[in-house]
Amino acid sequence: MTLATLYLSNDTSSRAVGADRLAKQLQQQPDVRLIRTSSRGAFFLEPMIEQDVTEGREGRMVWCNVTASDLPNIVAGRGGVPLQSVPFLSAQSRFTFSNFGITQPLALDEYRTRGGFEGLEKALDMARDSIIEELKTAGLRGRGGAAYPVWSKWQAARQTESDEKFVVVNADEGDAGTYCDRMVMEGDPFRLIEGMLICAHTIGATKGYVYCRQEYPAAAGAMRAALRKVEEAGLLELNGRPFAIDVVLGAGSYVCGEETALLESLEGRRGVVRAKPPYPAVSGLYRKPTIVSNVLTFATVPNILTRGGAWHASLGTDRSRGTIALQIGGRVAQPGLVEIPFGLSLRKVLDQFGGGMAADSRFKAVQVGGPLGSLFPESKLDIPICYDSFSDAGAILGHGGIVVYDEDTDMVELARHFMAFTADESCGKCTPCRIGSVRGRELLDLVHGGRATKAELTLLTDLADTMRTASLCALGGRAPYPVLTAIEHFPGEFQTRLRAQEQEQAER
Amino acid sequence: MPDQPSLDRNLDQLLSEECGRSGPSDKPNILKVLLAVQERMGYVPIRSIPQIARTVGATEADVAGVLSYYPDLRTVAPGRHVIRICMGESCFANRCSRVLRALNDHLGIVIGETDAGRRFTLEKVYCMGNCAVAPTVAVDQDLFGRVGPEQIPSIVDCYR
Numbered sequence: 001m002t003l004a005t006l007y008l009s010n011d012t013s014s015r016a017v018g019a020d021r022l023a024k025q026l027q028q029q030p031d032v033r034l035i036r037t038s039s040r041g042a043f044f045l046e047p048m049i050e051q052d053v054t055e056g057r058e059g060r061m062v063w064c065n066v067t068a069s070d071l072p073n074i075v076a077g078r079g080g081v082p083l084q085s086v087p088f089l090s091a092q093s094r095f096t097f098s099n100f101g102i103t104q105p106l107a108l109d110e111y112r113t114r115g116g117f118e119g120l121e122k123a124l125d126m127a128r129d130s131i132i133e134e135l136k137t138a139g140l141r142g143r144g145g146a147a148y149p150v151w152s153k154w155q156a157a158r159q160t161e162s163d164e165k166f167v168v169v170n171a172d173e174g175d176a177g178t179y180c181d182r183m184v185m186e187g188d189p190f191r192l193i194e195g196m197l198i199c200a201h202t203i204g205a206t207k208g209y210v211y212c213r214q215e216y217p218a219a220a221g222a223m224r225a226a227l228r229k230v231e232e233a234g235l236l237e238l239n240g241r242p243f244a245i246d247v248v249l250g251a252g253s254y255v256c257g258e259e260t261a262l263l264e265s266l267e268g269r270r271g272v273v274r275a276k277p278p279y280p281a282v283s284g285l286y287r288k289p290t291i292v293s294n295v296l297t298f299a300t301v302p303n304i305l306t307r308g309g310a311w312h313a314s315l316g317t318d319r320s321r322g323t324i325a326l327q328i329g330g331r332v333a334q335p336g337l338v339e340i341p342f343g344l345s346l347r348k349v350l351d352q353f354g355g356g357m358a359a360d361s362r363f364k365a366v367q368v369g370g371p372l373g374s375l376f377p378e379s380k381l382d383i384p385i386c387y388d389s390f391s392d393a394g395a396i397l398g399h400g401g402i403v404v405y406d407e408d409t410d411m412v413e414l415a416r417h418f419m420a421f422t423a424d425e426s427c428g429k430c431t432p433c434r435i436g437s438v439r440g441r442e443l444l445d446l447v448h449g450g451r452a453t454k455a456e457l458t459l460l461t462d463l464a465d466t467m468r469t470a471s472l473c474a475l476g477g478r479a480p481y482p483v484l485t486a487i488e489h490f491p492g493e494f495q496t497r498l499r500a501q502e503q504e505q506a507e508r
Numbered sequence: 509m510p511d512q513p514s515l516d517r518n519l520d521q522l523l524s525e526e527c528g529r530s531g532p533s534d535k536p537n538i539l540k541v542l543l544a545v546q547e548r549m550g551y552v553p554i555r556s557i558p559q560i561a562r563t564v565g566a567t568e569a570d571v572a573g574v575l576s577y578y579p580d581l582r583t584v585a586p587g588r589h590v591i592r593i594c595m596g597e598s599c600f601a602n603r604c605s606r607v608l609r610a611l612n613d614h615l616g617i618v619i620g621e622t623d624a625g626r627r628f629t630l631e632k633v634y635c636m637g638n639c640a641v642a643p644t645v646a647v648d649q650d651l652f653g654r655v656g657p658e659q660i661p662s663i664v665d666c667y668r
Contacts, residue, residue, distance in 0.1 A: 012637070012638060012651060013637075013638050013640055013641045013653060015651065016638050016641055016644065016651040016652055016653030016654075017641050017653045017654055041640075043640030043641055044640070046641070173637060174634070174635065175635070176596025176597040176598060176599075176600075176634055176635035176639065177596060177597050177598045177635070177639050178635075178637070178639070179637035179638070179639055179640065181637075182637040214580050215633060215635070215636045215637065216636075216637060217649060248540075249543065250578075250580075251539060251543060251578035251579070251580040251581055252578055252579035252580035252633070253577065253578055253579060254634060265539060267537065268536065268537030268538040268539040268540055268541075268574070269538065269539070269570075269573075269574060270573050270574055270577040271577065271578070272577075327639065327640070328640070329597075329598035329601070329639035329640055329642060330597070330598050330601035330602065330639075330642075331601050331602065335598075335639070335640040335641070335642075336640050337640070367597060370597075371596075371597060371634070401597075401639070403597040403598050403601055403639070404601065405601045406601070409601065414600070417595075417600060421634060424579075424634075425634070427577075
């Protein structure tokens with residue numbers, strides 16, 4: 001009897017669309033060896049089953065959107081398409097996500113076979129200042145949203161004298177529409193650990209934390225399991241001393257994704273934003289020098305050490321070096337994870353990778369950068385995906401989330417949804433955000449209910465201006481952007497609601 | 509209240525365990541303690557605030573402040589199963605409002621409520637990172653993607 005080796009993703013989103021049910025059936029078949037891998041991120045094709053092509057040749061065959069009735073054919077090797085023929089995947093430049101769909105997330109030997117821990121080995125042989133220099137050459141900017149130069153943070157933490165220093169992973173991926181950090185933790189946890197160890201070695205850290213949102217139980221579980229494996233292999237140590245890394249769960253607060261609020265939460269208090277400076281690199285967790293960076297930032301570091309800063313700098317655009325992990329969602333035909341060098345236009349990303357709109361829907365707007373990101377209408381899609389173009393346009397790339405809305409979307413309702421979100425999530429420390437978001441929601445309630453006049457819209461714009469200029473952090477400061485861009489690009493929808501009200505008054 | 513002494517004893521034991529595992533600082537980690545209490549009891553009863561405050565060496569206001577801040581900390585016991593519907597943007601774009609309506613109709617409760625039989629509590633959440641297969645509904649730890657309103661009965665009815 002020949003044994004068919006089949007690969008099936010164990011990612012949360014794959015499981016949410018039936019991967020476990022397929023796995024259960026396959027595991028009952030004696031002629032099948034099932035390997036649960038990470039996901040390639042082509043979620044529109046999931047559940048997806050892969051099989052090695054005939055012996056002696058490289059590559060895999062893939063069966064997409066698999067249902068139970070497809071299994072006999074798959075086991076027999078009938079049908080399927082070569083993996084390289086899926087343009088969504090073949091057109092990407094996978095570096096940080098190079099192991100996805102290939103390795104078993106918790107197989108340390110597989111990670112090492114594919115170059116894992118080479119970055120750390122290299123770093124341990126380098127002078128600490130040279131590591132920082134390498135990151136500077138690489139031009140790596142923080143991937144969580146603020147895009148701050150990573151080398152500069154590391155240098156500040158390295159140069160600050162202290163008996164204790166910390167490395168904290170911001171795994172509170174709260175921006176709706178983003179999931180690449182979850183994928184890294186579930187799918188390639190050793191890469192994150194390697195990045196943390198390189199950072200810890202460079203700055204002289206004494207302890208590490210992964211602050212993971214409670215909504216990601218599988219990610220936290222994978223991180224804990226991976227840490228145990230690394231520890232058992234004797235790799236969880238630096239310069240002869242054990243280096244402990246704890247996985248800590250959040251409790252559902254969006255603002256805890258802001259670095260100082262995260263630190264407050266890690267210390268067990270209300271996750272309220274601290275005023276900066278001092279920055280965490282100088283005074284962070286328990287007021288000690290602390291590097292707080294996003295999951296993806298740490299996961300990008302090992303490749304930079306292995307391949308060199310110049311390699312990283314050769315990808316992307318002038319001030320946005322390397323690759324960006326875009327997470328396409330909403331009403332597109334092909335939602336999923338896309339890793340490409342910075343610089344492609346938003347339009348091309350949506351066409352080439354997003355595959356256009358979902359069946360029976362027409363494009364209305366796209367939002368980039370999570371719930372605080374600006375909306376773009378069709379006419380603004382030629383913007384290149386890089387930090388500068390976006391900030392020049394008053395927009396943000398944020399954490400790379402892209403959500404497409406179709407023509408049936410009510411922009412007033414959407415604007416109201418954004419303000420309600422901010423009102424729910426405001427930490428309450430600064431007045432513009434705490435009160436502004438509630439007043440903003442109330443004003444949009446009036447518009448939504450057809451009870452507002454033009455004066456209320458003007459008031460909303462004024463309020464937005466105050467929030468934008470006077471809020472302490474990006475939650476209050478950015479919250480007005482999706483609302484204002486909705487009004488700017490779709491004024492008709494707001495005006496119509498007003499007119500209805502004014503007509504009503506005239507009739508009375 | 510007949511169960512008061514046993515609550516106190518359980519809590520005392522739990523709190524002493526939790527406080528034994530202190531972090532790098534001597535200060536108590538209130539959030540960690542509250543999450544541990546909730547893990548054990550399903551919620552954090554308001555009446556346990558003084559006891560928690562005493563044990564961790566914080567003021568009652570500190571404990572109450574942390575308890576009221578985090579959306580995931582509950583002060584009321586939930587139903588046997590917690591259903592969370594995602595209201596993130598990708599789910600919004602994919603019409604999660606229709607799924608929510610189906611949940612409301614099928615369960616007879618709105619967000620924040622528990623049904624009369626204490627079988628289900630319905631909650632909203634902003635994003636579960638399942639955006640590529642939106643809309644998303646979670647029942648306890650089970651996640652469902654690409655959920656259409658018509659699937660709601662078949663999804664929730666198997667949870668007793």
